[in-house]
Each structure stands twice: as structure tokens, then as C-alpha cells.
Amino acid sequence: METYYNPADLAKFGKIGDFDKALADKFFSYYNEVFKEGALTAREKSLIALAVSHTVQCPYCIDAYTTDTLEKGCTEEQLMEAVHVAAAIRGGASLVHGVQMMNHTKKVMM
């Protein structure tokens, strides 16, 4: 069955360089630099990546960073807490706009 997303495509990510090598090289070298141990640990960065993956709803990133966080020693509870952080910010971001809705309501209504 044909689908828009194919799990096997994740392994082909590097191939984006076939159409534009210079930019792909720049992207991957930046990417690798970002995930190195720094002021944040590699594990913390991986958990952030997992949360962001859920926000951008990228199935490739979700698979990749689920594996990566597990390999870095995170527990199922930690993974789920990271997803809730994403969900809370997403939900909160919608809800906080309720203030705008209320402001506008107050302005237009008697």
C-alpha cells in the first residue's frame, strides 16, 4: 500500500545531499554539533528532541528519538513526561489565546 510516510525513508535522510550536497553537509554538521554533550547533556538534548518531535508531529523523529532516549538510559516514564511537556505547551499555547478572544469579546460586545 502506498503511503505518504515510509519508515524505510528515515534511513535515506542522508540522501537529501544528492540534490544539494553543500547545504546538506552544512545542515548535518550543524545537527551533529547541536546534539553533542554541552551545557546540556546528550540525554537532556535527546529528551528535548523527543518532545519537539511530538510538537512537529514528525513520525521519523518520534521513532528516532524514542530509540535514542531509550538507548541513552531514559525510562518509559521519562519519555512520557517529555511528551506531556510538549502537550502542555501546545495546549497552553492554544488556551492562552483565549485571553485574546476574551479581549476581543469585551471590545465588541456591550
Add this chain to the structure above:
Amino acid sequence: MKSLKASGHPFSISTLQLEHLHAHRSDQFADRMADAGLHPLKPTRIEIFQINVGKMCNQTCKHCHVDAGPDRKEIMTRETLQRCLDILATHDIPTIDITGGAPEMNPHFRWFVEEAARLGKHIIDRCNLTILLANPKYYDLPQFLAKHRVEVVSSLPHYTAVRTDRQRGDGVFEKSIQAMRMLNEAGYGQEGTGLELNLVYNPTGAILPGPQQELEADFKRHLLSEHGVYFNKLYVITNMPISRFLDFLVVSGNYETYMQKLIDAFNPSAAMGVMCRNTLSIGWDGTLYDCDFNQMLDIKIQDAPVHIDHFDLDALTNRSIVVDQHCYGCTAGLGSSCGGQVV
């Protein structure tokens, strides 16, 4: 749960496991080793005698590469153990690594440890922890092991009950903690006693293990604060794609991805330090192998007599180690051996 052998599973036949490993991959391990200048792979020096004293075990863990369990009856005889002692007495091989199954279930275990200790060798017991509580006759094992200064190496796949039990069986975590407490009381894992209790972590699934140092810190923190038990080092090992773990990979649909992951993570530095270079593995019937994994795949040593009765150290030191596709499990990432990561 039954062993693969008792349930008549095709993977209880080693040739069928090897066929499976060969059928799916074109990246030949031997070629990768050749690129790294490591083919044929040669031993450095035989420093460790890893003796598998039997496949009998009180547990039936899901990932077990030995396919051990209560239904396995293969046990090393006293004669074969004596043969090992004779060789150890006359050769400069400093370490005896006793494995199984649950080695303590071999009826000659205590006698063998006493004799080995008399030879002044460093002795390792690969103890699954729960055996200490399996029968009153094992309750005094911590004191016995301490008396003979035996290093205890024990599998504990995770510091949470849920992950450990999922791999090793219901209630195993709780019993393992009790057993660690017994070992701690006998002096194990305590600074200054010289009695080493080292734990082995392996991932509870089709993933690679993370860095040893970080995991060791996690294990120490959680086990001490939540259970009041302690240990010396954590050895981090990769699950080998053989036996019951191979079955799990195939059944769960993870086989291809896992193999590719191991292949992609091939690390020449890890390949330099694979354990078969300084270890000789002896099977329950006295047959010689390059490692415990080759033993379970029935891949015997080459270029030297294959039985302990015809032990020839020169020929063994000069032999070429037999490698195959499962060896990718030893060379992935930071590497994997019975002593943990190698780089």
C-alpha cells in the same frame, strides 16, 4: 516458560540460527574485519578460561543466549572440571570465569571453586542473584564466595522492577535485590573489602546500550536510594542476535533494523578489543570455543584440537578465531564483552 530446545523451536538448532543470520545480510563481518586489518582475527594471549559448567538454570530469561532453563540437563562432569584444573595448574592463565546457566546448580561447583582458589587464580562467578534464594542449600553461598575471594558478576538489566521482570520473569527484581542485600552483608560491593560485586546491564529490547559511565551512575543512585543496596561496577553489554534474543527480534519484527543498527555501528576500536582475543570458552562437555556465543552456535575452534583432553596452548594461541555475522554484536558502538564496553 520453556527453553527453545524443550519447545522444539527451530532456533534451538544452531545451523538454522546461522542460516537466518546469513540469509538476510550481505555485509560480511569478515570483510569489515579485513578492512580494519583484523582478519584473520588472532588471539592476543589466553588470560581467561571461561568455563560453562552447564545449561541448567532456575530462570528462563527472554534474551538468554544460552537457552538455559530448569529443563536443560547439560552439566559439566567432575572429570571435565578436574581436567580444567589440571591445565590451569600447569599454565599461566590467571582468570577462571565460571558461567552457565546458573553455575551454582552444578553439583561440583563448591569443590571446583575451592580447588581453583587453591591454585591462586582470580575466580569469577556469573551468578544470576536469584539462585541465592532458590533453595536453602544456596543461602550460605555469599559467605562461601567471600571466603574464596570470588568476584561476583550478576545480571540486573534495570534498576526498575518493571524492566527487569519483563526480561527475566515476574518477581525476579525483588529477589535480585534481596540477593544483593545478602551479598552486601557478606562484604560484597563494599569499599575496602576487595570483594567485588559487579552488575551487568543489557537493554530490555531491540536497542543498543548507552554509555557505561552514565548508566552506572543511574544504577548506583537508584539502587542505593530506593533499595539500600550497592555494587562496584556496571558492565554494559549488547544483546547478541542469537538464540532467544534472535527469536524475540524475529517475532517482534525488529530483526532487520537491529542487525542494520549493529552493522552501521561497527567500530574498529571495539573490534580490536573483542573478548575472544584473550578468552577461551569451554563447553559443558569439554569442547573448546572462541567464546560463549560461538559455543551456543556450535562453532568450534579451528587450527587446534577441539577438546580439553587435547589442550594445546601453542596451537590455541596461534589459531584464527572463527567469526560470523553475530560478531557484529561485539563490535557495535562502544563494543561489548563479558567485562562490559571495550572502548
